[in-house]
Amino acid sequence: MTLTTHLPALQVVVPMLTAPLVVLMRVPGLAWATAAVASFMAFIIAVSLTGAVLQGGSVIYLMGSWPAPYGIELRVTSFSALLLLIVTAASTLTLLAGKRSIDADVDPEQQPLFYAAWLLAVAGLAGIVVAGDAFNIFVFMEIASLASYVLIAAGPDRRALPSVFKYLVMGTIGATFYLIGVGLVYMMTGTLNLGDMEARIQEVGDLRSILVAAGFITVGLALKAAVFPLHAWLPSSYTYAPHMVTAFLAACSTKVALYVLLRFDFLVFQQNLPAHAVQFFIFLMPLAVLGVLVASGVAMFEKDLKRLLAYSSVAQVGYILLGASLGSVMGLTGGIVHIFNHALAKGALFLAVACLGARIAQLQLKGIHGVARHMPWTMAAFVVSGLSLIGVPGTAGFISKWYLVSAALQEGTVGLILVAVVLVSSLMAVVYIWRVIEAAYFGATPSSAKPAGEAPPALLVATWVAALANIYFGVDPSLPLTLSTQAATTLLEHLP
Template identity: 70%
Template sequence: MDLTIHLPVLQVIVPMLAAPFVLLLKPRGLAWAGATSVALLSFCIALSMAVTVAGGGHFSYDMGGWPAPYGIELSVGAFSALLLLIVTGAGALSLLAARPSVDQQIEQERQPLFYAAWLLVLAGLVGITVSADAFNIFVFMEISSLASYVLIAGGPDRRALPAVFKYLIMGTIGATFYLIGVGLVYMMTGTLNLADMEARIGGVTDINPILVAAGFITIGLALKAAVFPLHVWLPNAYTHAPHMVTVFLAACATKVAIYVLIRFDFFVFQANLPGHQLQFSLFLLPLALLGILVASSVAMFEGHLKRLLAVSSVAQIGYIMLGASFLTQAGLLASFAHMFNHALAKGGLFLAVACLAIHYRDLRLDQLAGAARSMPLTAAAFVVCGLSLIGIPGTAGFISKWLLIGAALERGFLGFVLVAIILVSSLMALVYIWRVVETLYFKPAVVEAQGPGEAPLQLLLVTWVVALANIGFGLFPQFPLALSSAAAELLLGHTL
């Protein structure tokens, strides 16, 4: 039997079915080992699909053998393959590193529950990515959201609870808006399959419900994706979550929502609604720019290390949306490359924060002064990933910023304004990363570290693997760029 054709469905059901078994692994450390091996297996599945897709392949899978417009279809093209790599890579690497930090933050008897919820988040996120059915995407979105509320609230910090409550309210409103939009489209077209919707929308008698649906879906998913100004749930939720959960979610959770937003819009709406491309562009471009500028300026004055990085994520989402709002091959390429590179940079930064948090309970900047003297390797990894976030040549962040500037310059005079904004916000990133570096390296220590020396080897090793990946993909970006480029072609091919 050829297993290859079953890869899209295995991608989802392996973590989903493994979750209840992880619950049973009570002995110390077993739950972690089980969850980690499942996540690594998911990563291998995603990698093998990505290799096939990068070679021009495409996966399509009919659930239960029911053919596409009637049954539920799973499909993996270049765009989904890129996202799968980000999600499973973030899931596997953060789980690999998780044990020391989780042992510190989560009681032993609750750990199986914690890791089971982690696998459910992973299953939900990959489910969203592989599904080609609008309602299925909603269900997977709720699976991943509900499980991630559990993860965020699972830590010892009581401030996580109001934060997660706010996330739950806003996330549910976002998902319900998406559900209303899907309902309106279904009402007019009678189908839930994205490709079939695209084909049928052209023939509907009344276009107004579809326009309303486009509005609901865009706003709902923008809420989930924390696009400025709908990002208010994000900073607190990421700040007070357990440190490893922040690593995982910051690297991939919002990007999956952006993926659905872009995919839905390009596949279903742009080809069929007159003037929709301009509306999409004019709606998202100002929001992206505001997000970049406002969030970067807030990050410059933020005193808590985790919140600083979380707010910076809002600005980075702005870059991703900016590229997408250009609606050109170059813009989409930059946008997708930035999804990948930002996941690397921000994942690495939060891993370094998790290392610091092993010995420093209070992560406000003034409490971390001089930490580089007791934890030199952690601080160095933070610097490498920070350079990538700023976009220094030789790091992954540089590649996508460079592509974004190139895409902006195609826009004529407006392009120069955009390039100026990108450069200013990169300088702002330099300022806020430098504030952390200055604190870690050059300020006299205020608080003594609670333990001697470096973070545990397991955590430190993964942090450095990610930091080196930032340099590696900065020097040899071919593979993610090939996937991003194919993804951009795929999306634009639909609108022509």
């Protein structure tokens, strides 16, 4: 056995076991460097796992060498590889860029604890993604959630505290609903392994119990994923968290919950609810459409920069669900590739906001008037990533919208309405992104608040790396598209 066979375990273990060591460090700089190195190693592992999946299909790892379903199995598929890339890349990039920004938000003496919590969040998210066992997902979901609460509570504004309390309560309800659902499925099948569940649940004749279980699991995960109308925790949490935490979590945390939701719904419940496709169509599609329209609408009138982008995130979750609710390979591919592309666009936008935050205390629209003259590079990166969020051709965002629209067109009359929804909401995105650009480029600088020049170099470089990634994956989307198409095909293979 070479070390490469252990990669699925190491993906989780490396950041997780580094965290306690970081707690012991007394020098904040050392704690930061260790966390960044561990996060970078996790990224390297994710890249190698992606290579392995592209070459030879799913990678399976048996914890403690116990055979599944008796022991716990880890399973890395194309879908999980995509998510692992997002989580580890977002964490590494924000950590490398964010030392100055975090120094400004977090007391130096408390920083080792902060970086330990950060690594635990990475380990938790990665642990959810590689898990092949329903209860194991719950355990790592809790590690990720608790660590995220800590990171958000580090926000300098006191309003971070009630926001994170709301997140904690809603997140715990979501996790407990998920646990009830898993318990009900376990009652029917006698197993916790996802693959095994899929096989054994077919023998369950009784539809009522499956429906109740599916309901609990879907609602619980939808709470965690901030699916409209269960998104109430998200805007405030993202607004008052430290800038770097917002950039990291906005890129990956709701997506991981969506990943579990799609996996559970398609792999475990799909064959057993005869009209599953119809249920997805009837229940989730209206929510997705409403989420896209309402959240974009709120974003258009929002004055706070971070809150504006946070509402836009709620809308993007709607797009991902919309793709999934179409129930076709094309639609699901669009939804999954949007997980990747939205992470790129929103990560880059929040990084640009962090650049602004390094120089401007109040991130309101009226506070950034004329800022483009003093911070031209920051605002240029904002424009590039904003275009990707809107879905302009040549950017990553265009790819997902293209897939969503093409998939919708296959659906007849309903499809035409959906195309209209995508177009209208894209126009709404133009409006809210434009309001920021208008203020920054064409507003008159108030003489009192002149920002002291460009953002710190490390932060600016990272922002541009993320912004250019939006262009790169817009021109050559083969990697995310290959992974998404494979993921969508696997999920839909299970349709009866």
